[in-house]
Amino acid sequence: MKYLLNVKNLNSEFVREIQAESKTRILHCYQCGKCSAGCPIANEMEYKPNQIIRMIQLGMEESVLKANTMWLCASCITCTVRCPREIDIAEIMDVLRRYAFKRGIFPAAVADIPVFNRIFLRNIKLFGRLYELGLIGFFNLLTGNPFKDVLLGPKMFFKGKINLIPERIKNASEIKDIFKRSAEIEHSD
């Protein structure tokens, strides 16, 4: 008989790592489910937020990182402010995303979200500010939906809402340096 939860597959260090990085007491969770009850996106999630917390407690690293839950988190922080045990669930989701990002683990179903994040950040790295047209264009190209939201484009353009040329800040090279040093610091941690 195959047990889904087998101590051999569990990473008992996982909870400690996530706990240390998020500075929140994951082992303190008593599974009341209030986070999942109030989550605006829980419906779309493979595992509900409370289940993710439970899985971290158990050390189910692989299942947690492969789930779409953290990528669907909208960072609305409702879970954190209502948690009776003062666990910062939103921060845990952030930590998990960074943890997965470092290791390059992205579940296929939500692969477009990290892609979006990457393009967004590259945008800022280049110009110091966001260039929406470039962002949306690149994103659609990379996710294979070149015509998504294409109907909204002209509407917004005629209302003077889209810049055709990106805004640049004067010292864009400074921003590149910040990106570089941040990456170094993250890496050394």
Add this chain to the structure above:
Amino acid sequence: MKIGVFVCHCGTNISAVIDVQKVVNDLAKMPGVFAMDYKFMCSDPGQNMIISEIKQKKLDAVIVAACSPCLHELTFRNTLIRGGLNPYMLEIANIREQDSWVHTDRDKATEKAVRLAKMAVAKAKRNQPLFPQEVSVEKSCLVIGGGIAGIQAAIDISSAGYQTVIVEKEPSIGGKMAMFDKTFPTLDCSACILTPKMVQASQSKKVKIYTYSEVEEIGGYVGNFNARIRVKARSVNMEKCTGCGICWQKCPVKVNSEFEQNLGPRKAVYVPFAQAVPNVPVIDCVNCTYYRSKRQNPESKGLCRICEKFCPAGAIEFDQKDKIIEEKFGAVIVATGFSAFDHKVYGEYGAGRYKDVVTALQFERLLNSSGPTQGKILRPSDSKEARTIVFVQCVGSRDESKGVPYCSRVCCMYTAKQALLLKEHIPDANAYVFYIDIRAAGKNYEEFIERVQDEYGVLYLRGRVSKIYRTGDGALLVRGADTLSGTQVEISADMVVLATGLVSNPETVKLGQMIGIPYDKNRFFTESHPKLAPAETQTAGVFICGACQFPKDIPDSVAQAGAAASKVLGLFSQEHLMLEPVLACVNQKICNGCFHCRAVCPYNAIDEEILKDKSVVARVIESKCHGCGNCISACPVSAVDLKGYTNEQILEQLQSLR
């Protein structure tokens, strides 16, 4: 000074590791010391040996080098008494638990035994005879709080023949239990089992009840407490009033009734509920037209006065004043109960803005056939019958973020009961219960929950509710989760009942500081020992029972009330009390009046005394002192000392290790 050292072999428990003979020899070399050994010092022949040596050698103090003082200190103190010595001339050197049992090296263990015995000798040299103090006992008990716990304690003490006084701040005794509809798990009607007790207490010659009263001050010590009680002006003469009820029928002022949890009206002159004891109304000065007009224009005759006009007994007395009563008591029982958690801090549940989100206590009143809706489940906003009701557990319990980390213990059970009663009132009603864990640890409790789920079909959903809000059609939308199925749950309800937790009474801190009962971080009173002394407190002669110690259901409160009463009776069965003589004392010649000692004393046992030269110095109230020695360490001029553990004794002990 002649000191006898008696070294015990304890069979081989000690002698197997320690060279007893060497200990005896080493000690006997000390000046003024006589030493000997014996197989079992605690046995009768052993004790008799000590007695005969005391008499023969004219010993002034005795050292027993044997097992821990925790075991046989009392035994050997009695031996000393039998030998004609003051029992406090005894010292024990613990050479078994802290020597022979924990070491293996014979030389080192023996050496340590010698050190321990010599240290005891050093202390004993400075020992003084101590005498327990004797105090009388005033055989009357003050019970603060007239809920079920207070009433039960008063009945128990009075039926043993002792005087009891109940002080209750509300106009009637009965407490929270009087508000309940039925009680779990037997579904007895709460009033049916409480009212007879209230009547029994009020009719007993040995019980005096002060309602609408508060304890303002308590001083003194075990056996001899002095209490000052303020009996607030009722504006109604208790002797003249017959409780006929004409005044409150005629009174034109309607306000929300506290007893009905603001769901129903009461008049400005009122009894909180029909079976109130005493059945005498009070006038609520804040809302009464007469008092309001008098406040605006003190010169006028005052408006309204309808109650006065109609009272057939002439019992209305507008000019009544508060009365102060001073009485002496030998013991105090604190039974001040709990408050219901105020859910205003739950913004996500509407913070009290939605009328149809009610508390459990409000729902009790709605269920009650003598309540504001005569037992119909009508929702407060539009008085329509509520057919879908959601119960939300743990509101103000197990919630650190709201400052209430503990479990309130009774909510699981009362919620199940309320859901059951709802189903009995409206069989086709929908009842949903959101819970985290069901805690039903009590006789027949688990079976009760089972019945509610199986027979009555109440649907239990495992998860905390995240948000409650009102939708356009006036219904309440409850957003929760069921973690067992891993789904979000949304229920459109007519009414939501919050299972509000039990929190400490707001007066706890003030009262605790006044009487000297410590309270925990949740402001519940702390018992003297969590297992072995659950009704006692740190202050001798003061006892606690009921929910002022921690949330409790009725059977537990009643049981603890009985326990507190039996402790009081034990106290009252003594003519005199003997108090332990290990107490602090002040050398008033040295004391500089800085009162650092008073600042650290946990028992308020330090008082001021003015000497003939007008200087203010400290004095120890011996009956309050517990002998911890905190004041001694705090004294900058070494004016305070602890009998039995004086600075001199301890320094001598340290010196002996040289």
Add this chain to the structure above:
Amino acid sequence: MKYAYYPGCSLHSTSREYDMSAKEVSTRLGIELIEAPDWVCCGATPAHVTMHVLSQALPVKSLINAKQTGADTMAVCCAACFSRLKIANYHVLNDPGKKAKINRAVGAEYNGEVAVKHLLEILAKDFGLENLKGKMTAKLDGLKVACYYGCLLVRPRKIMQFDDEENPTIMDAVVETTGAKTVDWPGKVECCGASFSITKTGVVLRLCRDILQLASDAGAECIAVACPLCQSNLDLRQPEVNKKYDKKFDMPVLYFTQILGLAMGIDWKKLGLDKHIVSPLKFLKGKNIIK
């Protein structure tokens, strides 16, 4: 009254009308907003979900630049930027370890000397509600507004220190100085899906439908917002919501600054009221608020 001003990327593009109206209103009130020189994007959600240090370093860079304006407080309009800037400041002030890393990444010394305030706070607290009331020339009596705060202004309260996290009232108070009536509704702090507008449009449509429904159930005629993300989701996606869920919402989503501007008699074109997808013009004309 002088403040450094952080518009944020959205106010320079998709939410130009917020920038325009905020500046117009401030000028009328004598509040000087000096754009922080060379401000940088706050990094928004993509930064804090990918690289922790970067997500703090970018806002700190802008805060350092803001010092050049000579003001000790930075005014922010976008709720998302406000949240990122405030969180960065919080870490700099409360976590020496993080502060050291951030400063290393930015390559400068920053000790949290620039305070971050949302324009709502500046109007309600620094300028004062009574003073604000005095500046209103055209009363908007009869306008029923649902004030929508969204997530990031109020959460988490420990860091934001903005208003009650379940039932905030500061925007209601500011909007009510115009004579308009705000409705008590349960959708104030619901989430609109924010950053998923592009990646998970379906989620955003569902959430926006709920918010629009709650507002219209409460009797609101328009929604007031203080966040360009909320605005663009509720406004831009409204036609799609109507299509997908078979609804007929025609709910203008206005920035609170636009409402204030109208009550101060500022020309609607200067407030950018022509830039909305769900045009408020017909509705406002019907109410006799604009000609």
Add this chain to the structure above:
Amino acid sequence: MEEKKEKNGFEPRLVGILCRWCSYQGADLAGTSRLKYEPNMTVLRVPCSARMSPLFLMKGLTSDIDGILFSGCHPGDCHYISGNMNARRRFVIFKKLLEFAGMEPERIQMSWCSASEDKKWADIVDSVTIEVKKTGPNNKFK
């Protein structure tokens, strides 16, 4: 005396001043459980850790004692409500003063030990003994 000066084989004289409610009973329990620990510490019983006056530290350290341990109930468990907290405050201040005067911190220690912590008691005694052994004989106040 001469032997004692040598670091090797140096057997320190230690005194433990214990509150009678928690630590002393914990030490008793270590005996009942037949745990084994170093025999260097002689125990002196007082009612409460709050009875532990700085005077005792001075006396001990000038009386040829190499190390002193104060031990009381855990915070919140004090038989006399909060005596242990008072004791700790006094201890911390006085220890700093002694350290300032040049006394090695290993010689003056404080611990919480409950009546049920027999193992902890044995560990405390062993660790204090080892630390003072490493520090060597006390001759600072000679």
